[in-house]
Amino acid sequence: MLRTGIRLLALVLCVSAGGDFDWTKNEKTSFYYGTFPTGFSWGVGSSAYQTEGAWNTDGKGMSIWDVFAHKKGKISSNETGDSSCEGYYKFKDDINLMKEMKLSHYRFSVSWPRILPSGLRSEHVNEKGIRYYSDLIDLLLDSKITPVVTLYHWDLPQVLQEKYGGWQNASMVGYFNEFANLCFERFGNRVKHWITFNNPWSISVEGYETGEHAPGLRTRGSGAYKAAHHIIKAHAKVWHTYDMKWRSKQKGLIGISLTADWGEPVDVSNQRDVEAAERYIHFYLGWFATPLFHGDYPAVMKEYIGRKSGQQGLGASRLPVFSPQEKSYVRGTVDFLGLGHYTTRYVTQKNYPSGFGDSYFADRDLAELVDPKWPDPGSEWLYSVPWGFRRLLNFAQYGNPMIYVTENGVSEKTLCTDLCDDWRMQYFREYINELLKAVRDGVNVKGYTAWSLLDGFEWDEGFSERFGLYFVDFRNKNKPRFPKASVQFYKCIISSNGFPSQREVESWKRKAVETCSSSNQLLAADPLIGHMEMVTEIVVPTVCTLCILLSAVFFMFLLRRRL
Numbered sequence: 001m002l003r004t005g006i007r008l009l010a011l012v013l014c015v016s017a018g019g020d021f022d023w024t025k026n027e028k029t030s031f032y033y034g035t036f037p038t039g040f041s042w043g044v045g046s047s048a049y050q051t052e053g054a055w056n057t058d059g060k061g062m063s064i065w066d067v068f069a070h071k072k073g074k075i076s077s078n079e080t081g082d083s084s085c086e087g088y089y090k091f092k093d094d095i096n097l098m099k100e101m102k103l104s105h106y107r108f109s110v111s112w113p114r115i116l117p118s119g120l121r122s123e124h125v126n127e128k129g130i131r132y133y134s135d136l137i138d139l140l141l142d143s144k145i146t147p148v149v150t151l152y153h154w155d156l157p158q159v160l161q162e163k164y165g166g167w168q169n170a171s172m173v174g175y176f177n178e179f180a181n182l183c184f185e186r187f188g189n190r191v192k193h194w195i196t197f198n199n200p201w202s203i204s205v206e207g208y209e210t211g212e213h214a215p216g217l218r219t220r221g222s223g224a225y226k227a228a229h230h231i232i233k234a235h236a237k238v239w240h241t242y243d244m245k246w247r248s249k250q251k252g253l254i255g256i257s258l259t260a261d262w263g264e265p266v267d268v269s270n271q272r273d274v275e276a277a278e279r280y281i282h283f284y285l286g287w288f289a290t291p292l293f294h295g296d297y298p299a300v301m302k303e304y305i306g307r308k309s310g311q312q313g314l315g316a317s318r319l320p321v322f323s324p325q326e327k328s329y330v331r332g333t334v335d336f337l338g339l340g341h342y343t344t345r346y347v348t349q350k351n352y353p354s355g356f357g358d359s360y361f362a363d364r365d366l367a368e369l370v371d372p373k374w375p376d377p378g379s380e381w382l383y384s385v386p387w388g389f390r391r392l393l394n395f396a397q398y399g400n401p402m403i404y405v406t407e408n409g410v411s412e413k414t415l416c417t418d419l420c421d422d423w424r425m426q427y428f429r430e431y432i433n434e435l436l437k438a439v440r441d442g443v444n445v446k447g448y449t450a451w452s453l454l455d456g457f458e459w460d461e462g463f464s465e466r467f468g469l470y471f472v473d474f475r476n477k478n479k480p481r482f483p484k485a486s487v488q489f490y491k492c493i494i495s496s497n498g499f500p501s502q503r504e505v506e507s508w509k510r511k512a513v514e515t516c517s518s519s520n521q522l523l524a525a526d527p528l529i530g531h532m533e534m535v536t537e538i539v540v541p542t543v544c545t546l547c548i549l550l551s552a553v554f555f556m557f558l559l560r561r562r563l
C-alpha cells in the first residue's frame with residue numbers, strides 16, 4: 001500500500017527525462033579535482049558467457065550464444081566462448097585480484113541454462129550450477145565484496161529459443177520470472193543488488209533486427225520492438241514478484257542495466273538537429289526507461305513508428321501498445337537505474353522515405369556522425385568522448401533515480417600486447433572525472449563499475465577486442481591473467497575515492513607505468529606472446545612495406561606503358 005503511494009507520488013513529481021535539459025549548456029570544462037561522496041561504491045564487471053567457459057560441463061544446458069558461436073561465419077575468426085577465461089574454474093584467483101584492487105562490488109551474471117538446463121524450473125534444477133554461484137557469492141562476501149548479480153546477460157536457454165522463438169514470444173515473461181524466483185530463493189539471503197536485464201537495446205536490436213548477435217534473427221522493423229515489449233514486461237513481473245514475495249525478508253533492490261550512447265546535435269542552434277538528438281536518446285534509453293519509470297513508450301517513438309507504419313499500409317503500429325493495466329503494472333518498477341555508457345555520436349535530422357522499408361534505424365529519421373579527431377583506440381564504434389557521459393547522466397533524469405554506472409570502459413585490438421595501456425588510463429581518468437562533475441551537478445550516482453575485470457569473449461568480435469583491466473593469454477590453456485597499467489591506475493582512484501589533487505593524480509600514471517613494465521617482461525617471456533609480438537612487430541610491417549613497394553612498381557609500369 002505504502003509502496004503504491006510512493007510510486008504514485010514519484011509519478012506526480014517526475015518530469016520526463018530531458019524535458020528541462022539545457023542543450024546549449026555544454027561546458028567542456030577542465031579537469032575537476034575533488035572526491036566522490038563517502039560510501040561511493042567502486043567495482044568491476046563481467047558476464048557469464050564472456051568469461052566462464054565450461055560451456056558443456058557439470059550439467060549445463062546450451063544457451064543461444066553456445067549455438068550461435070558454433071555456427072560458421074557468425075563470430076570473428078569463428079571463435080567461441082567454450083573455454084574463454086575459464087572463469088568457472090578460476091573464480092577464486094579472480095576474487096584475489098579484486099581483493100588486491102580493494103573493490104567494493106563485483107558485477108557478474110548468472111547463466112540461466114547453467115542452473116536450468118532446459119530453461120524450465122519444472123523440468124530440472126542443476127544443483128552443480130547452483131553450487132558454483134553460491135560458492136562465488138560466499139567467497140565474495142568473505143572478501144568484503146558486494147555481489148551485484150545480473151540475471152540475464154544475453155544467454156537464453158537454447159530450448160526456449162527453439163520451442164517458442166525466444167523473446168518474440170510472450171511466454172518468456174513467465175519463464176524468466178520462474179528463473180528469477182529460483183535465484184531469489186537460493187541466493188537472495190546473500191545478494192541484495194539484482195539487475196534483471198543487461199542492455200535490452202542490444203538484445204532486441206542486435207538479436208532480432210540486425211542479427212549480429214544470437215539468436216541472429218533479422219525481423220526488421222518489428223522483431224526488435226516485440227522483443228523489447230516482452231523484456232519490459234518480464235522485468236516488471238520480476239520486480240512485482242520480488243516486491244510481494246521476497247522484499248520484506250531479503251531487503252534487496254531490483255534494477256535494470258540500460259546502455260546508451262550520448263547523442264549531441266550537430267548544430268545546437270538548429271531546432272531540427274536538437275530534436276533529432278532527442279529522438280536518438282529516446283529510441284535508445286527512453287525506449288526502456290520511459291515505460292519503466294512513466295508507464296509508456298516515449299511519445300516520439302509512438303508518433304514516428306505509428307506514422308511510418310501507416311505510410312507502409314499497415315493497419316497498426318509496429319510498436320506494440322501497453323493496455324491501461326499494463327501501463328500501471330510496468331510503471332515505477334525500478335529500485336535503481338543501472339547505466340552502461342561508452343561513447344557519443346553527433347546527430348542530425350535525416351528523412352528516410354517510406355519506400356526504404358521497415359527498420360528500427362529508419363524509424364528514427366536521423367543520421368549519426370563522428371568527429372575524426374575523437375580518439376578510438378580499440379573497437380570500431382568506441383570513440384572516447386568524456387563530456388558525453390556527463391550530458392547523458394544529466395539527461396537521464398527520470399525523477400532523479402538512484403543510479404549505478406554498471407558498465408564503462410574501453411578496448412584495444414587483440415594484437416596489442418602492451419600492458420602499459422596509456423589510452424585506458426586516459427579514458428578512465430576523463431570519464432570518471434565527468435562522472436564526478438555529474439555528481440556535483442546533483443545526479444544521484446551511487447557507484448561505478450569498470451568494464452571489465454578480464455579480457456573476454458567480445459560477442460561477434462570474438463577475442464579480437466580486449467576490454468579487460470587484466471590481459472588474458474587466451475592461447476595458453478591455463479588462461480593466465482596479467483595486470484595492465486590501468487589496474488594500478490584504477491586502484492589509485494579507488495583508494496582516493498576520486499581525484500584529490502593535481503600533484504597526486506599526476507604521480508599515478510608514472511607509478512602505473514613503472515608497475516606494468518615488469519608485467520610486460522613476464523608476458524614477453526611467454527613463447528606464444530613472443531610469437532604474437534613477432535607478428536605485430538616484424539611480419540605485419542614487412543608485408544605492408546612489400547605491398548607498398550609492389551604497388552609503386554606496378555604503378556610506374558602502367559605509367560610507362562601509357563607514355
Ligand code: NOJ
Nearest residue numbers: 047198199259407458467
Ligand atoms: C555491453 C555489453 O553488456 C558487454 O557485454 C560488452 O562487453 C560491452 N558492451 C563492450 O562491448
